[in-house]
Amino acid sequence: MSLLIALLAVIAACADGNPTPAPDGSQSVASGAPASDAATSTLPQGDVSLTLWIEEGDDDSVRYMQGLADAYTAEHPNVSFEVINKDVDALPDEFEAASAAGDPPELLLAGAERAGPFTSADLILPVETIVDRQRFIPAAADAITLDGTLWGAPLWFGNQLMLYWNKELAGETAPADSDEWVAKARELTKGDQVGIAFNQNESFWLVPFLGGFGGSVFAEDGVTPTLDSEAMRKALEFFHDLKFTDKVTPLDADYREADELFREGRAAYSINGDWALDAYAASADADPPGLGDDLGVGPLPSLVGGADAKPFIAGSFLMASTAVGDDPDLEAYVADFLDFATSKEQQTQLVDDLRRLPATVEAIGDPVVTGDRLLAGAAEAAQKGVPQPTNLETRCVFDAMDTGVREMFAGSDDFAALSAAMQSSAQSCIDRL
Numbered sequence: 001m002s003l004l005i006a007l008l009a010v011i012a013a014c015a016d017g018n019p020t021p022a023p024d025g026s027q028s029v030a031s032g033a034p035a036s037d038a039a040t041s042t043l044p045q046g047d048v049s050l051t052l053w054i055e056e057g058d059d060d061s062v063r064y065m066q067g068l069a070d071a072y073t074a075e076h077p078n079v080s081f082e083v084i085n086k087d088v089d090a091l092p093d094e095f096e097a098a099s100a101a102g103d104p105p106e107l108l109l110a111g112a113e114r115a116g117p118f119t120s121a122d123l124i125l126p127v128e129t130i131v132d133r134q135r136f137i138p139a140a141a142d143a144i145t146l147d148g149t150l151w152g153a154p155l156w157f158g159n160q161l162m163l164y165w166n167k168e169l170a171g172e173t174a175p176a177d178s179d180e181w182v183a184k185a186r187e188l189t190k191g192d193q194v195g196i197a198f199n200q201n202e203s204f205w206l207v208p209f210l211g212g213f214g215g216s217v218f219a220e221d222g223v224t225p226t227l228d229s230e231a232m233r234k235a236l237e238f239f240h241d242l243k244f245t246d247k248v249t250p251l252d253a254d255y256r257e258a259d260e261l262f263r264e265g266r267a268a269y270s271i272n273g274d275w276a277l278d279a280y281a282a283s284a285d286a287d288p289p290g291l292g293d294d295l296g297v298g299p300l301p302s303l304v305g306g307a308d309a310k311p312f313i314a315g316s317f318l319m320a321s322t323a324v325g326d327d328p329d330l331e332a333y334v335a336d337f338l339d340f341a342t343s344k345e346q347q348t349q350l351v352d353d354l355r356r357l358p359a360t361v362e363a364i365g366d367p368v369v370t371g372d373r374l375l376a377g378a379a380e381a382a383q384k385g386v387p388q389p390t391n392l393e394t395r396c397v398f399d400a401m402d403t404g405v406r407e408m409f410a411g412s413d414d415f416a417a418l419s420a421a422m423q424s425s426a427q428s429c430i431d432r433l
Helices: 002-015 035-042 059-075 091-100 112-120 138-142 178-188 207-212 230-244 255-263 274-281 322-326 328-341 344-354 373-382 393-409 415-432
Strands: 048-055 079-086 107-111 153-158 161-166 194-197 267-273 295-298 312-321
Touching: 048 059, 048 091, 048 328, 059 079, 059 328, 059 344, 091 107, 091 112, 107 112, 112 312, 138 153, 138 312, 153 328, 153 344, 153 373, 161 274, 161 373, 178 194, 178 230, 178 267, 194 255, 207 230, 230 393, 230 415, 255 267, 255 274, 267 274, 274 295, 274 373, 295 373, 312 322, 312 328, 322 328, 393 415
Parallel strands: 048 079, 048 107, 194 267
Antiparallel strands: 107 312, 153 312, 161 267, 161 295
């Protein structure tokens, strides 16, 4: 009789939709019960206060994050949030000071470049065990992974360089490969009009082509520069030829000048980042003017003799203070908030509100992205990218490459000497760190 009563109790619990332990020890939800109800019933009780620092977000980003916090509180009235926007230069020192004083924010929204210093100082918690890595686009998760460990939940990602084109000049579709691209650019370079405009002063614009020729800035250890390589020499030669052989670029152009050429219809193609998308998509009557319906967007062309160009990507990531790990109840709510923030509903809302690329596989395949020709082009470009390194040695590598790129665009065609000098300069800088 006692066994029968126990069995009836289990059946009743299942019928009520209460979660029961799954074979792997996790909570499963009975058919018909909303997942959010199940999650709520398993969370600890009592009031919870969470502080979220945002690394100098623009007004739209701050509003979005406040709205995200408010939406979570609406589902969990016992949870309150304080959302604080922090100056990008001040945040590292302030976070370290707050952690040392025992009063850090529970959550941070920051770029992946913060992960290296924060993990070295033991300021943030690995989130490998509290979020499902498989939910994220591999490139987005890799950007916040150090030594095989996930240190933040990707919220949005991008920052990639991609190809923009003026459809009135260059046609409706993107060039099939680099040969077709350069040939079309030669055809369209005439008078005061150039084929391709881009920033000739910074090596960030060289990186996608280095990757396309099979190179990278670091060896597998992530700290040894690999700039003196055949891939680097090919990338430098490709850029050199655009200016001096094919003559499809301006004689000289920094970021501002290249941007103006494209906006004003005096450049058929532009290499620029996703940050320029909305401005370029603005109408010709806007201030500053955009291209409106004449704007084309997509990945940089694949390289003949190489592979797809591989731009650096970055993003914004939710990180948790190590102090969270000292309180199991707090950790449960932080884990639940990360799950909530990266749910399909919130990720697609992010696209609507910010027009940024969501970081989850499910959301980037949603019609909110695929049904928007500009976002779809940006998404295709981003998914060809590789994570921008976040370690301290990266600054040395960029400084060395910047010098080499400027010398090359000033007329140097000794690509072997340029790549060797890059390597030596980067290594010397790293040795002084």
